[in-house]
Structures are given as structure tokens and as C-alpha cells.
Amino acid sequence: MTPNIPLYQPKAALVVFTASGFTAPYIEYYDMDETGSPVNPHPLTVREAQSLAKALDTREQAGKAFLRPEGILPANVLHIDPSANGSVVWYTKAQRQKMYFTESLGLQNGTVALPALVWKATKKELQLFALKSKTKPKAETPLYHAPFFNLYQKGNVCMGNVNVAIKSAATLEEFITAWQGYFFESYFSHHINDHNPVGVNLFNLYKELMADPEKPFPTDTLRPTPLTLKKLL
Structure with a gap:
């Protein structure tokens, strides 16, 4: 035809x-x-x-393309605000991830087991939380502090000198991929305001997880936040 x-x-x-x-x-x-x-x-x-x-x-057309999915909505996306200054909330399942650390921290770069995570990002800012559950979170699912250095008490990520440059016409998939890349390819360095996101020594926990590739992240060490997924939205 x-x-x-x-x-x-x-x-x-x-x-x-x-x-x-x-x-x-x-x-x-x-x-x-x-x-x-x-x-x-x-x-x-x-x-x-x-x-x-x-x-x-082309700015108006670019604005219409921002956060538009390339196909069927990805199953891990939980919420989208497609406005010009919009945001996306998504989650990632428990995984093993290569992480990088500054020399001053005294921890070797290595692969670490991580729990399931909930991400909330705008073009400029990122918040990160952890889940104990292995299933897709629901509105009333409680959120826990994400087990990382460089995080504030409310889950905001300090990106340091990382040049965050999200395209004004980024598709939903490009947006998510870019933020996860910025986060995991950055160097972690310290606790912010003495905020320890877990109930044990995070430095020692990372060393244990890197030493044992079969060891899953111990979710019983996660510290709760006052938030549920619904409150984050």
C-alpha cells in the first residue's frame, strides 16, 4: 500500500x-x-x-518530545510529569553494579550488590530511595534510605562536579538511561551531614559485598524513611 x-x-x-x-x-x-x-x-x-x-x-517541538516514550511505556516507570520542568519516577530491581570511589574514601572500585531502588528525577535533580520488597512498588509501599554515600537525609543526590546535561527533547528512555549513567559513573566520596543510610557501617558493608559475589544486599540493614511511594509522587 x-x-x-x-x-x-x-x-x-x-x-x-x-x-x-x-x-x-x-x-x-x-x-x-x-x-x-x-x-x-x-x-x-x-x-x-x-x-x-x-x-x-524548534523549541516548542522539542518540548512536546520531552519524556515521550519511544514505544510501549516501560514496565518500571511509576509516574511521569511530562511538563517542560517535569519529572519521572521509576524503579530498578535488585542488581549487582560496578561502583567508583574517590581515593580519599579508601575503598577500591568494585561490583556491589544493591537492593531494589526508586528513582525520582527532574532535568537537574535526582532523589533515590531503596525498597525491601522484590515486587513492583505500590502507592503505599514504604521507602527506605538508599544505601549510598553522597546522599542527603531526604534522598537528594549530591552530584558533585558531574555535568548533568539532560536534552530538552530527551525521550523517556533516554532520560532514565542518562540519569542512571550519571549516578553510577560518578565517584562516591563521603557521608553528607553524617547521614548514614544504613544501620551498619556502609564502608564495611561494601567491602563485604565486593568480597562475596554471591552475597545479596542485606535489606534488614536499610533504614526507613517517613515516605511511601504515594508521598514521593
Whole structure:
């Protein structure tokens, strides 16, 4: 079947003239007749220039593309606010993840077992929480402090000198992939305001998990927050 492709007809043309010794170009606007030939040449008017600028402005289209899924909505996405300054809440299952640490922390880079996590991100900020359950969280599922260095008490992540640059037209999948990359490819360094997210020494816990590849993350060490998933939304 032949696709129904619209037939575009020429409506106008612009011709840019330059002259030796002059830096500013001269622009003429031409209407197009029914045969596609240029007619009615005249200097580009302010109204025509404004119309052209609007047609070339891709910001509105980019805003419409922001957080649009590439296909079927991913199963791990829990909530989307698709506005220009919107946010996404998603979760990741328990996993083993390569992590990086600053020399000052005294911990070797290595692969660590992690619990299931709940992520909430805007274009500029990231919050992170942990789950004890292995199933998809529901509205009343309690949230726990995520077991990482560089986190504030309320779950906000200190990204340090990481250059967070989320595209204004990022799809939902690009947005999620970018944030997880920024987080796990950054270097962890310290507790913030003496906030220890777990009930044991986090440094020693990481060493134990890296030493035993079969050891799952001990969720009984997670400390509760006053939040449920519903309150986070």
C-alpha cells in the first residue's frame, strides 16, 4: 500500500544578496505562483521575518518530545510529569553494579550488590530511595534510605562536579538511561551531614559485598524513611 504522503507546494523563496565592502546582507522575499515560479520580489518585511523565525524555532517541538516514550511505556516507570520542568519516577530491581570511589574514601572500585531502588528525577535533580520488597512498588509501599554515600537525609543526590546535561527533547528512555549513567559513573566520596543510610557501617558493608559475589544486599540493614511511594509522587 502506498503511504498517504502530503504533496508540498512552494509558497515563497528567499534570496540573500551580498555586496563587496558591506557586511550586512540584503534579503529579498519572493512569492511563488501556481507554476512554482518566483514573483513579486520585495525586501523581506518585519512580519515575514517574524514568521520565518517562528517556523525555524524548534523549541516548542522539542518540548512536546520531552519524556515521550519511544514505544510501549516501560514496565518500571511509576509516574511521569511530562511538563517542560517535569519529572519521572521509576524503579530498578535488585542488581549487582560496578561502583567508583574517590581515593580519599579508601575503598577500591568494585561490583556491589544493591537492593531494589526508586528513582525520582527532574532535568537537574535526582532523589533515590531503596525498597525491601522484590515486587513492583505500590502507592503505599514504604521507602527506605538508599544505601549510598553522597546522599542527603531526604534522598537528594549530591552530584558533585558531574555535568548533568539532560536534552530538552530527551525521550523517556533516554532520560532514565542518562540519569542512571550519571549516578553510577560518578565517584562516591563521603557521608553528607553524617547521614548514614544504613544501620551498619556502609564502608564495611561494601567491602563485604565486593568480597562475596554471591552475597545479596542485606535489606534488614536499610533504614526507613517517613515516605511511601504515594508521598514521593
